[in-house]
Amino acid sequence: MNAREIFYSKDLENMRRMIKDRKVLIGVIGLGSIGAVVASAFLFKGFKVVGIDKRRDDIVRMIKKKSKDLHQEDVVRKILMQSFGKKFFVEEPKPEVISDLDVYIVIVPVEWRNDHVDTSVLEEVSEIIGRNMRRGSLFILESSVPPGTTRRISRDFLERFSGMIAGEDFGVAYSPERVSLGRAFEDLVYRYPKIVSGINDLSLEAVENLYNTVVEKGVLRASSLETAEFTKLIEGVYRDVNIALANSLAEIASLIGVDFWEARELANTQPYSHIHMPGTGVGGVCLPNYPWFLISLAEVFDKKCWCRDIIKIARDINSSQPKRVVEKIIEGLNMLEIKDYKNVKICILGLSYRGDIYDIRGSPSIEIARSLREKGFEKIFIHEPYLSKDNLDLGDKIVATKDLEECIRGSNVILISTDHSIYKDLDIKKIKELAEEKKMLIYDGRNMIKTLEVVDRETEILYGGVGKSWRKL
Amino acid sequence: MNAREIFYSKDLENMRRMIKDRKVLIGVIGLGSIGAVVASAFLFKGFKVVGIDKRRDDIVRMIKKKSKDLHQEDVVRKILMQSFGKKFFVEEPKPEVISDLDVYIVIVPVEWRNDHVDTSVLEEVSEIIGRNMRRGSLFILESSVPPGTTRRISRDFLERFSGMIAGEDFGVAYSPERVSLGRAFEDLVYRYPKIVSGINDLSLEAVENLYNTVVEKGVLRASSLETAEFTKLIEGVYRDVNIALANSLAEIASLIGVDFWEARELANTQPYSHIHMPGTGVGGVCLPNYPWFLISLAEVFDKKCWCRDIIKIARDINSSQPKRVVEKIIEGLNMLEIKDYKNVKICILGLSYRGDIYDIRGSPSIEIARSLREKGFEKIFIHEPYLSKDNLDLGDKIVATKDLEECIRGSNVILISTDHSIYKDLDIKKIKELAEEKKMLIYDGRNMIKTLEVVDRETEILYGGVGKSWRKL
Structure with a gap:
């Protein structure tokens, strides 16, 4: 595809010219x-x-069908679809x-699973790159990982399977993605500086x-791979x-009636x-993992370090939040004397873990639904x-x-x-009209209903909610 | 002094005119x-x-002597001194x-002491005001207090000792001070809106x-006294x-070398x-009290509420920080093989609990010094x-x-x-020249030394510090 020029070398002028x-x-x-x-x-x-x-075939199919499932951001979909076959190609590994590549930007899942950091996908990818990379290429990891991962895993695998030396024959970098889905393209290209190491x-x-060419806010150097990993x-x-x-x-506010x-x-x-917003739980694939990355790493150096405590207790609080919402619903039903569950x-309004995007990974709503099913x-x-599509079967008859x-x-x-914005249009009257029930419980986990009124x-x-005491309307 | 007009009454026009x-x-x-x-x-x-x-006599003496001890903010001192005897008077209660007063703005200490909220000064003040206030006056509490305090303590004492009815005969308000010492006058008059209830x-x-006249950013209404108290x-x-x-x-960063x-x-x-700044401890009279106000209040409603946990653990971490600094110093001395304590x-550089102000209440430096003395x-x-003055005896031979x-x-x-700004002028070389010691330990609790250099x-x-691993220079 491209001329076999050397990208990563001491010839900085050539590097800049190639970019x-x-x-x-x-x-x-x-x-x-x-x-x-x-x-994009x-x-x-x-x-x-x-x-x-x-998933090459699926992705190509979505591109050809112009499916919205390709990506939720319009700009990303548009760029990928328009460039496809010209400047953009999709391949299996x-x-x-x-x-053939000069730069490997790796963004694969690294997750906390069964009490350890699961780096298997990163290892697999690092191995296949190591086996096939050319001299003069640059490896950039963007996944969020425990500090030390780029050096200990990627560098190690790349060297082992390429027989080349990192730094000498090829470059190794870490640059965390730190964008927010829903406006990620804008965050990356226009809004945040990019951290590089x-x-x-x-x-x-x-x-x-490389990134100075892509990111309008420019780049910030971290003094080590580990510093950049830790920063994210x-x-x-x-x-x-x-x-x-x-x-x-x-919870304290709702106890004291504030x-x-x-x-x-x-x-x-x-x-x-x-002060942040409370809610029915924290979802996604980021926040529930990162605390464990740091906790487990701290334990390597100091088995019972006090430094883990606040991070651990915060994680416990957030991961128990869906269960607590279920308890509140049952408390409310008791107050209404409804026993026949x-x-x-x-x-449940909203499946995505965050408002105004579609991402159901780690959705608290699913956890709440499952827990209600158990009750x-x-x-x-x-x-x-x-x-x-119109419906989505989530299993467990949900x-x-x-x-x-x-x-x-x-x-x-x-x-x-x-907190999807559309729920702001709901009010007690509208809900009541739609529901047509004589006894109703409304639990507002995201402060979406602004006016409380007596319907009839x-x-x-x-009515109750996260951060709100119960109120009979 | 002033004409005996009624300030607090349903005649709003009169109220506004008087203001x-x-x-x-x-x-x-x-x-x-x-x-x-x-x-001011x-x-x-x-x-x-x-x-x-x-302390009327002390205050008047400081005003007359034009002492800097009157207040650390130049603008406050200037206003009080210039107005004294004309528009500003100081009296014992x-x-x-x-x-004679129309408005009582109460800012007295309410602190967490011996496992309970000490409201004794507030009670005393509320009683003396209650005994002497006129119909048509307004009571405003500004101290930070557990939600419910204005209603349960001040209102109650005022009614009991005045024989009048709050709301009817006199007004009761809560408006938290939320300024930062060192720039408090500016915060109050120009920078923040004032919360009122x-x-x-x-x-x-x-x-x-009243406050709309004083605060350029205007006021924000809270829907209840308790909401305003909670907010602060x-x-x-x-x-x-x-x-x-x-x-x-x-601590995690220093463990992993970041x-x-x-x-x-x-x-x-x-x-x-x-992300906030770490340090050698949290001092002052605010932060160490507020968590306990909330924790103890939550416990009234739910003895073992999970909602206390993160606040409690945070408080423990911060209050143990001076002790941990002492442990680090001893660790460092061990590394230098210095045993003869x-x-x-x-x-210790810095006695104030915060940089660039003078306030030694709850100073972590004093706690560190005492703990070192014990060792x-x-x-x-x-x-x-x-x-x-040149020297201040802090007791314990410190x-x-x-x-x-x-x-x-x-x-x-x-x-x-x-983190007094002047310490930014220090560097390793300067410290070494002043100290003239062959073996030295520098522990930087506030990231003040920017460049590490080998002296000789x-x-x-x-060299080490909060958030920094040990390094031999």
Whole structure:
């Protein structure tokens, strides 16, 4: 495909010229939701990009069908579809494809699973790259990983299977993705500086030059691979701990009869106060993993370090939050003297773990639904406006629907679990009209209902929520 | 003094006119560091203010001597001194003085002491006001207190001792001070909106009108006294928890050989990341109290609520931080093979609990010094640039000095405990020159030394710090 020029070498002028002339062939390994964003950013800036993914056929099919399932961000879909076959190619991880690339940008899942960090996919990818890479190429890891992973795993595998020396024959860099799905393309290209690090000065130089071309806010150098790896994790742990704090303060507020959301908004008018939003749980594939990456690493050095405690307790609080929401619903049903769980219809609003995006990985709503099922509830529906089809079978007889009215109709319990903007249009009256039930429980996990009103004297409505005390309307 | 007009009444027009014409006589009860700021803000806006404090004679003496000890903020000192005897008066809490006032702004200490909230000063003040207040006055509490305190303590005492009814005969409001000492006047008058709440609509109206005249950013209404009380506490708890998180992450960083301060700076370039600064401990009279106010209140409703856990663990982490610094110093001395603690001279840089202000209440440096004393160290000095005299005897044979050279001279251990800006001028070479010791330990608790350099081959310097691994220079 491209001329067999050497990209990574001491000839910095040549390196810069190759970048400037877009002669560097970029491989993005892992075309998941973030990988697709990185690929589209390089395409947007004029590079030729090969996306490498085992799901190659599925991806190509989605591109050809112009399916929205390819990616939730319009700009990413548009770029990938328009570039396909011209500047953008999708391949399976085949030796001849791998060996053709100048840069390997690796974004594959590294997760906490069964009490250890699962780096198997990263190992596999590092091995196949190592076996096929050319001298003068650059390896960049973007996945969030425990500090030391780029050096101990990727570098090691690359050297072992290539027989070459990292730093000398090829570059090794780490540059964390730190974008937020839903606006990730914009975050990457326009909004945040990119953090870069290298195993040696030349690797750093290479990754810096490359990303300076793509990222408008420029790059920031970290002094070591480990510093950059650590940096990404602490951004996430900060968030996880602060959501746990918000969940805790919300519970205290509801105990003492204060509306947490009002207090939070007031407190945050002080410029150093950034109190987070509580909710029904923390989902996704980031926040639930990062704390364990740090905790397990700290334990290697100091088995019982106090330094793990706050991170651990925050994680426990957040992972128990769905269970607590279920307890609140049962508390509310007791107050309404509804005992026949079998005939209670529950409508959970929102399947995505975050508002206004579609991402159901680690969704608290699924956990809540399963836990309700265990308690004997049989009619559980989840509404999700961003489903690509009408219904989605989630197993355990739990069905997600795109139809809001279908979900609410005849429901005794309405639980708002995701802060999709469309739920702001709901009010007590509208819910009551749709539900047509005489006894209803509305539990607002995301402060979506702004006005509480009495609908009619005959309907008994109990309203509560995360950070809100129970109120009979 | 002023005409005996009724300030607090349903005649809103009259209330507004009295404020506009500055006919409202303001009493500030408690002329401590924050009370003095509030008094000066009202004076600045043209009101007549009576400061009420048991230390009346001391305060008047400081004003007359133009002493800097009156207040650390130049603008506050200037206003109080210039207004004294004209618009500003200082009195002891005498009945005839109290009964003359239209507004009582109360800023007295409410602290966590011996496992309970000590409201004794607030009770005393509320009683004396209750006994002497006129119909038509307004009571405003500004101290940080557990939610419910204004209603249960102040309202109750005022009604009981006045025989009048709160809301009807006099107003009761809560409006938290939320300024930061060192720039508190600016925070209050120019930088933050003021949160106000009232026991009834009329009290809210009164406090709102009053503060709208003083605070350029205007006021924000909280829907209840308790919401406003809660709001202030969560601002503080957010900070305490995030400092504990920073201390924890800093420890993990130092274990794995990453400089926490570098990672923190990089992480915070992501606009949703606000990772705090770690340090040698949290001092002052705010942060160490607020968590307990919330914890003890939560326990009233739910004895073992999970909602306390993260707040409690954060408090434990922060209150143990000085002890951990002492352990690090001993670890370092072991590495340098210095065993004769008696002859080790230790210089602690900074006595104030926060940089660039003078406030030694709850100072971690004092705790560190005492703990070192217990371990057998005998030559402990603390440097504090903001001392008003040359030396300050802190008891336990610990002396603070204003003389930096005196502190460092001959020291084997330099501990940077406070981030006073002047310490940024220190570098390894300068410290070494001042100390003239062959074996030295520098422990940087606040990331003040930016460049590490080898001074000479004969001097053995061990450098470490909060969020930094040990390094031999």
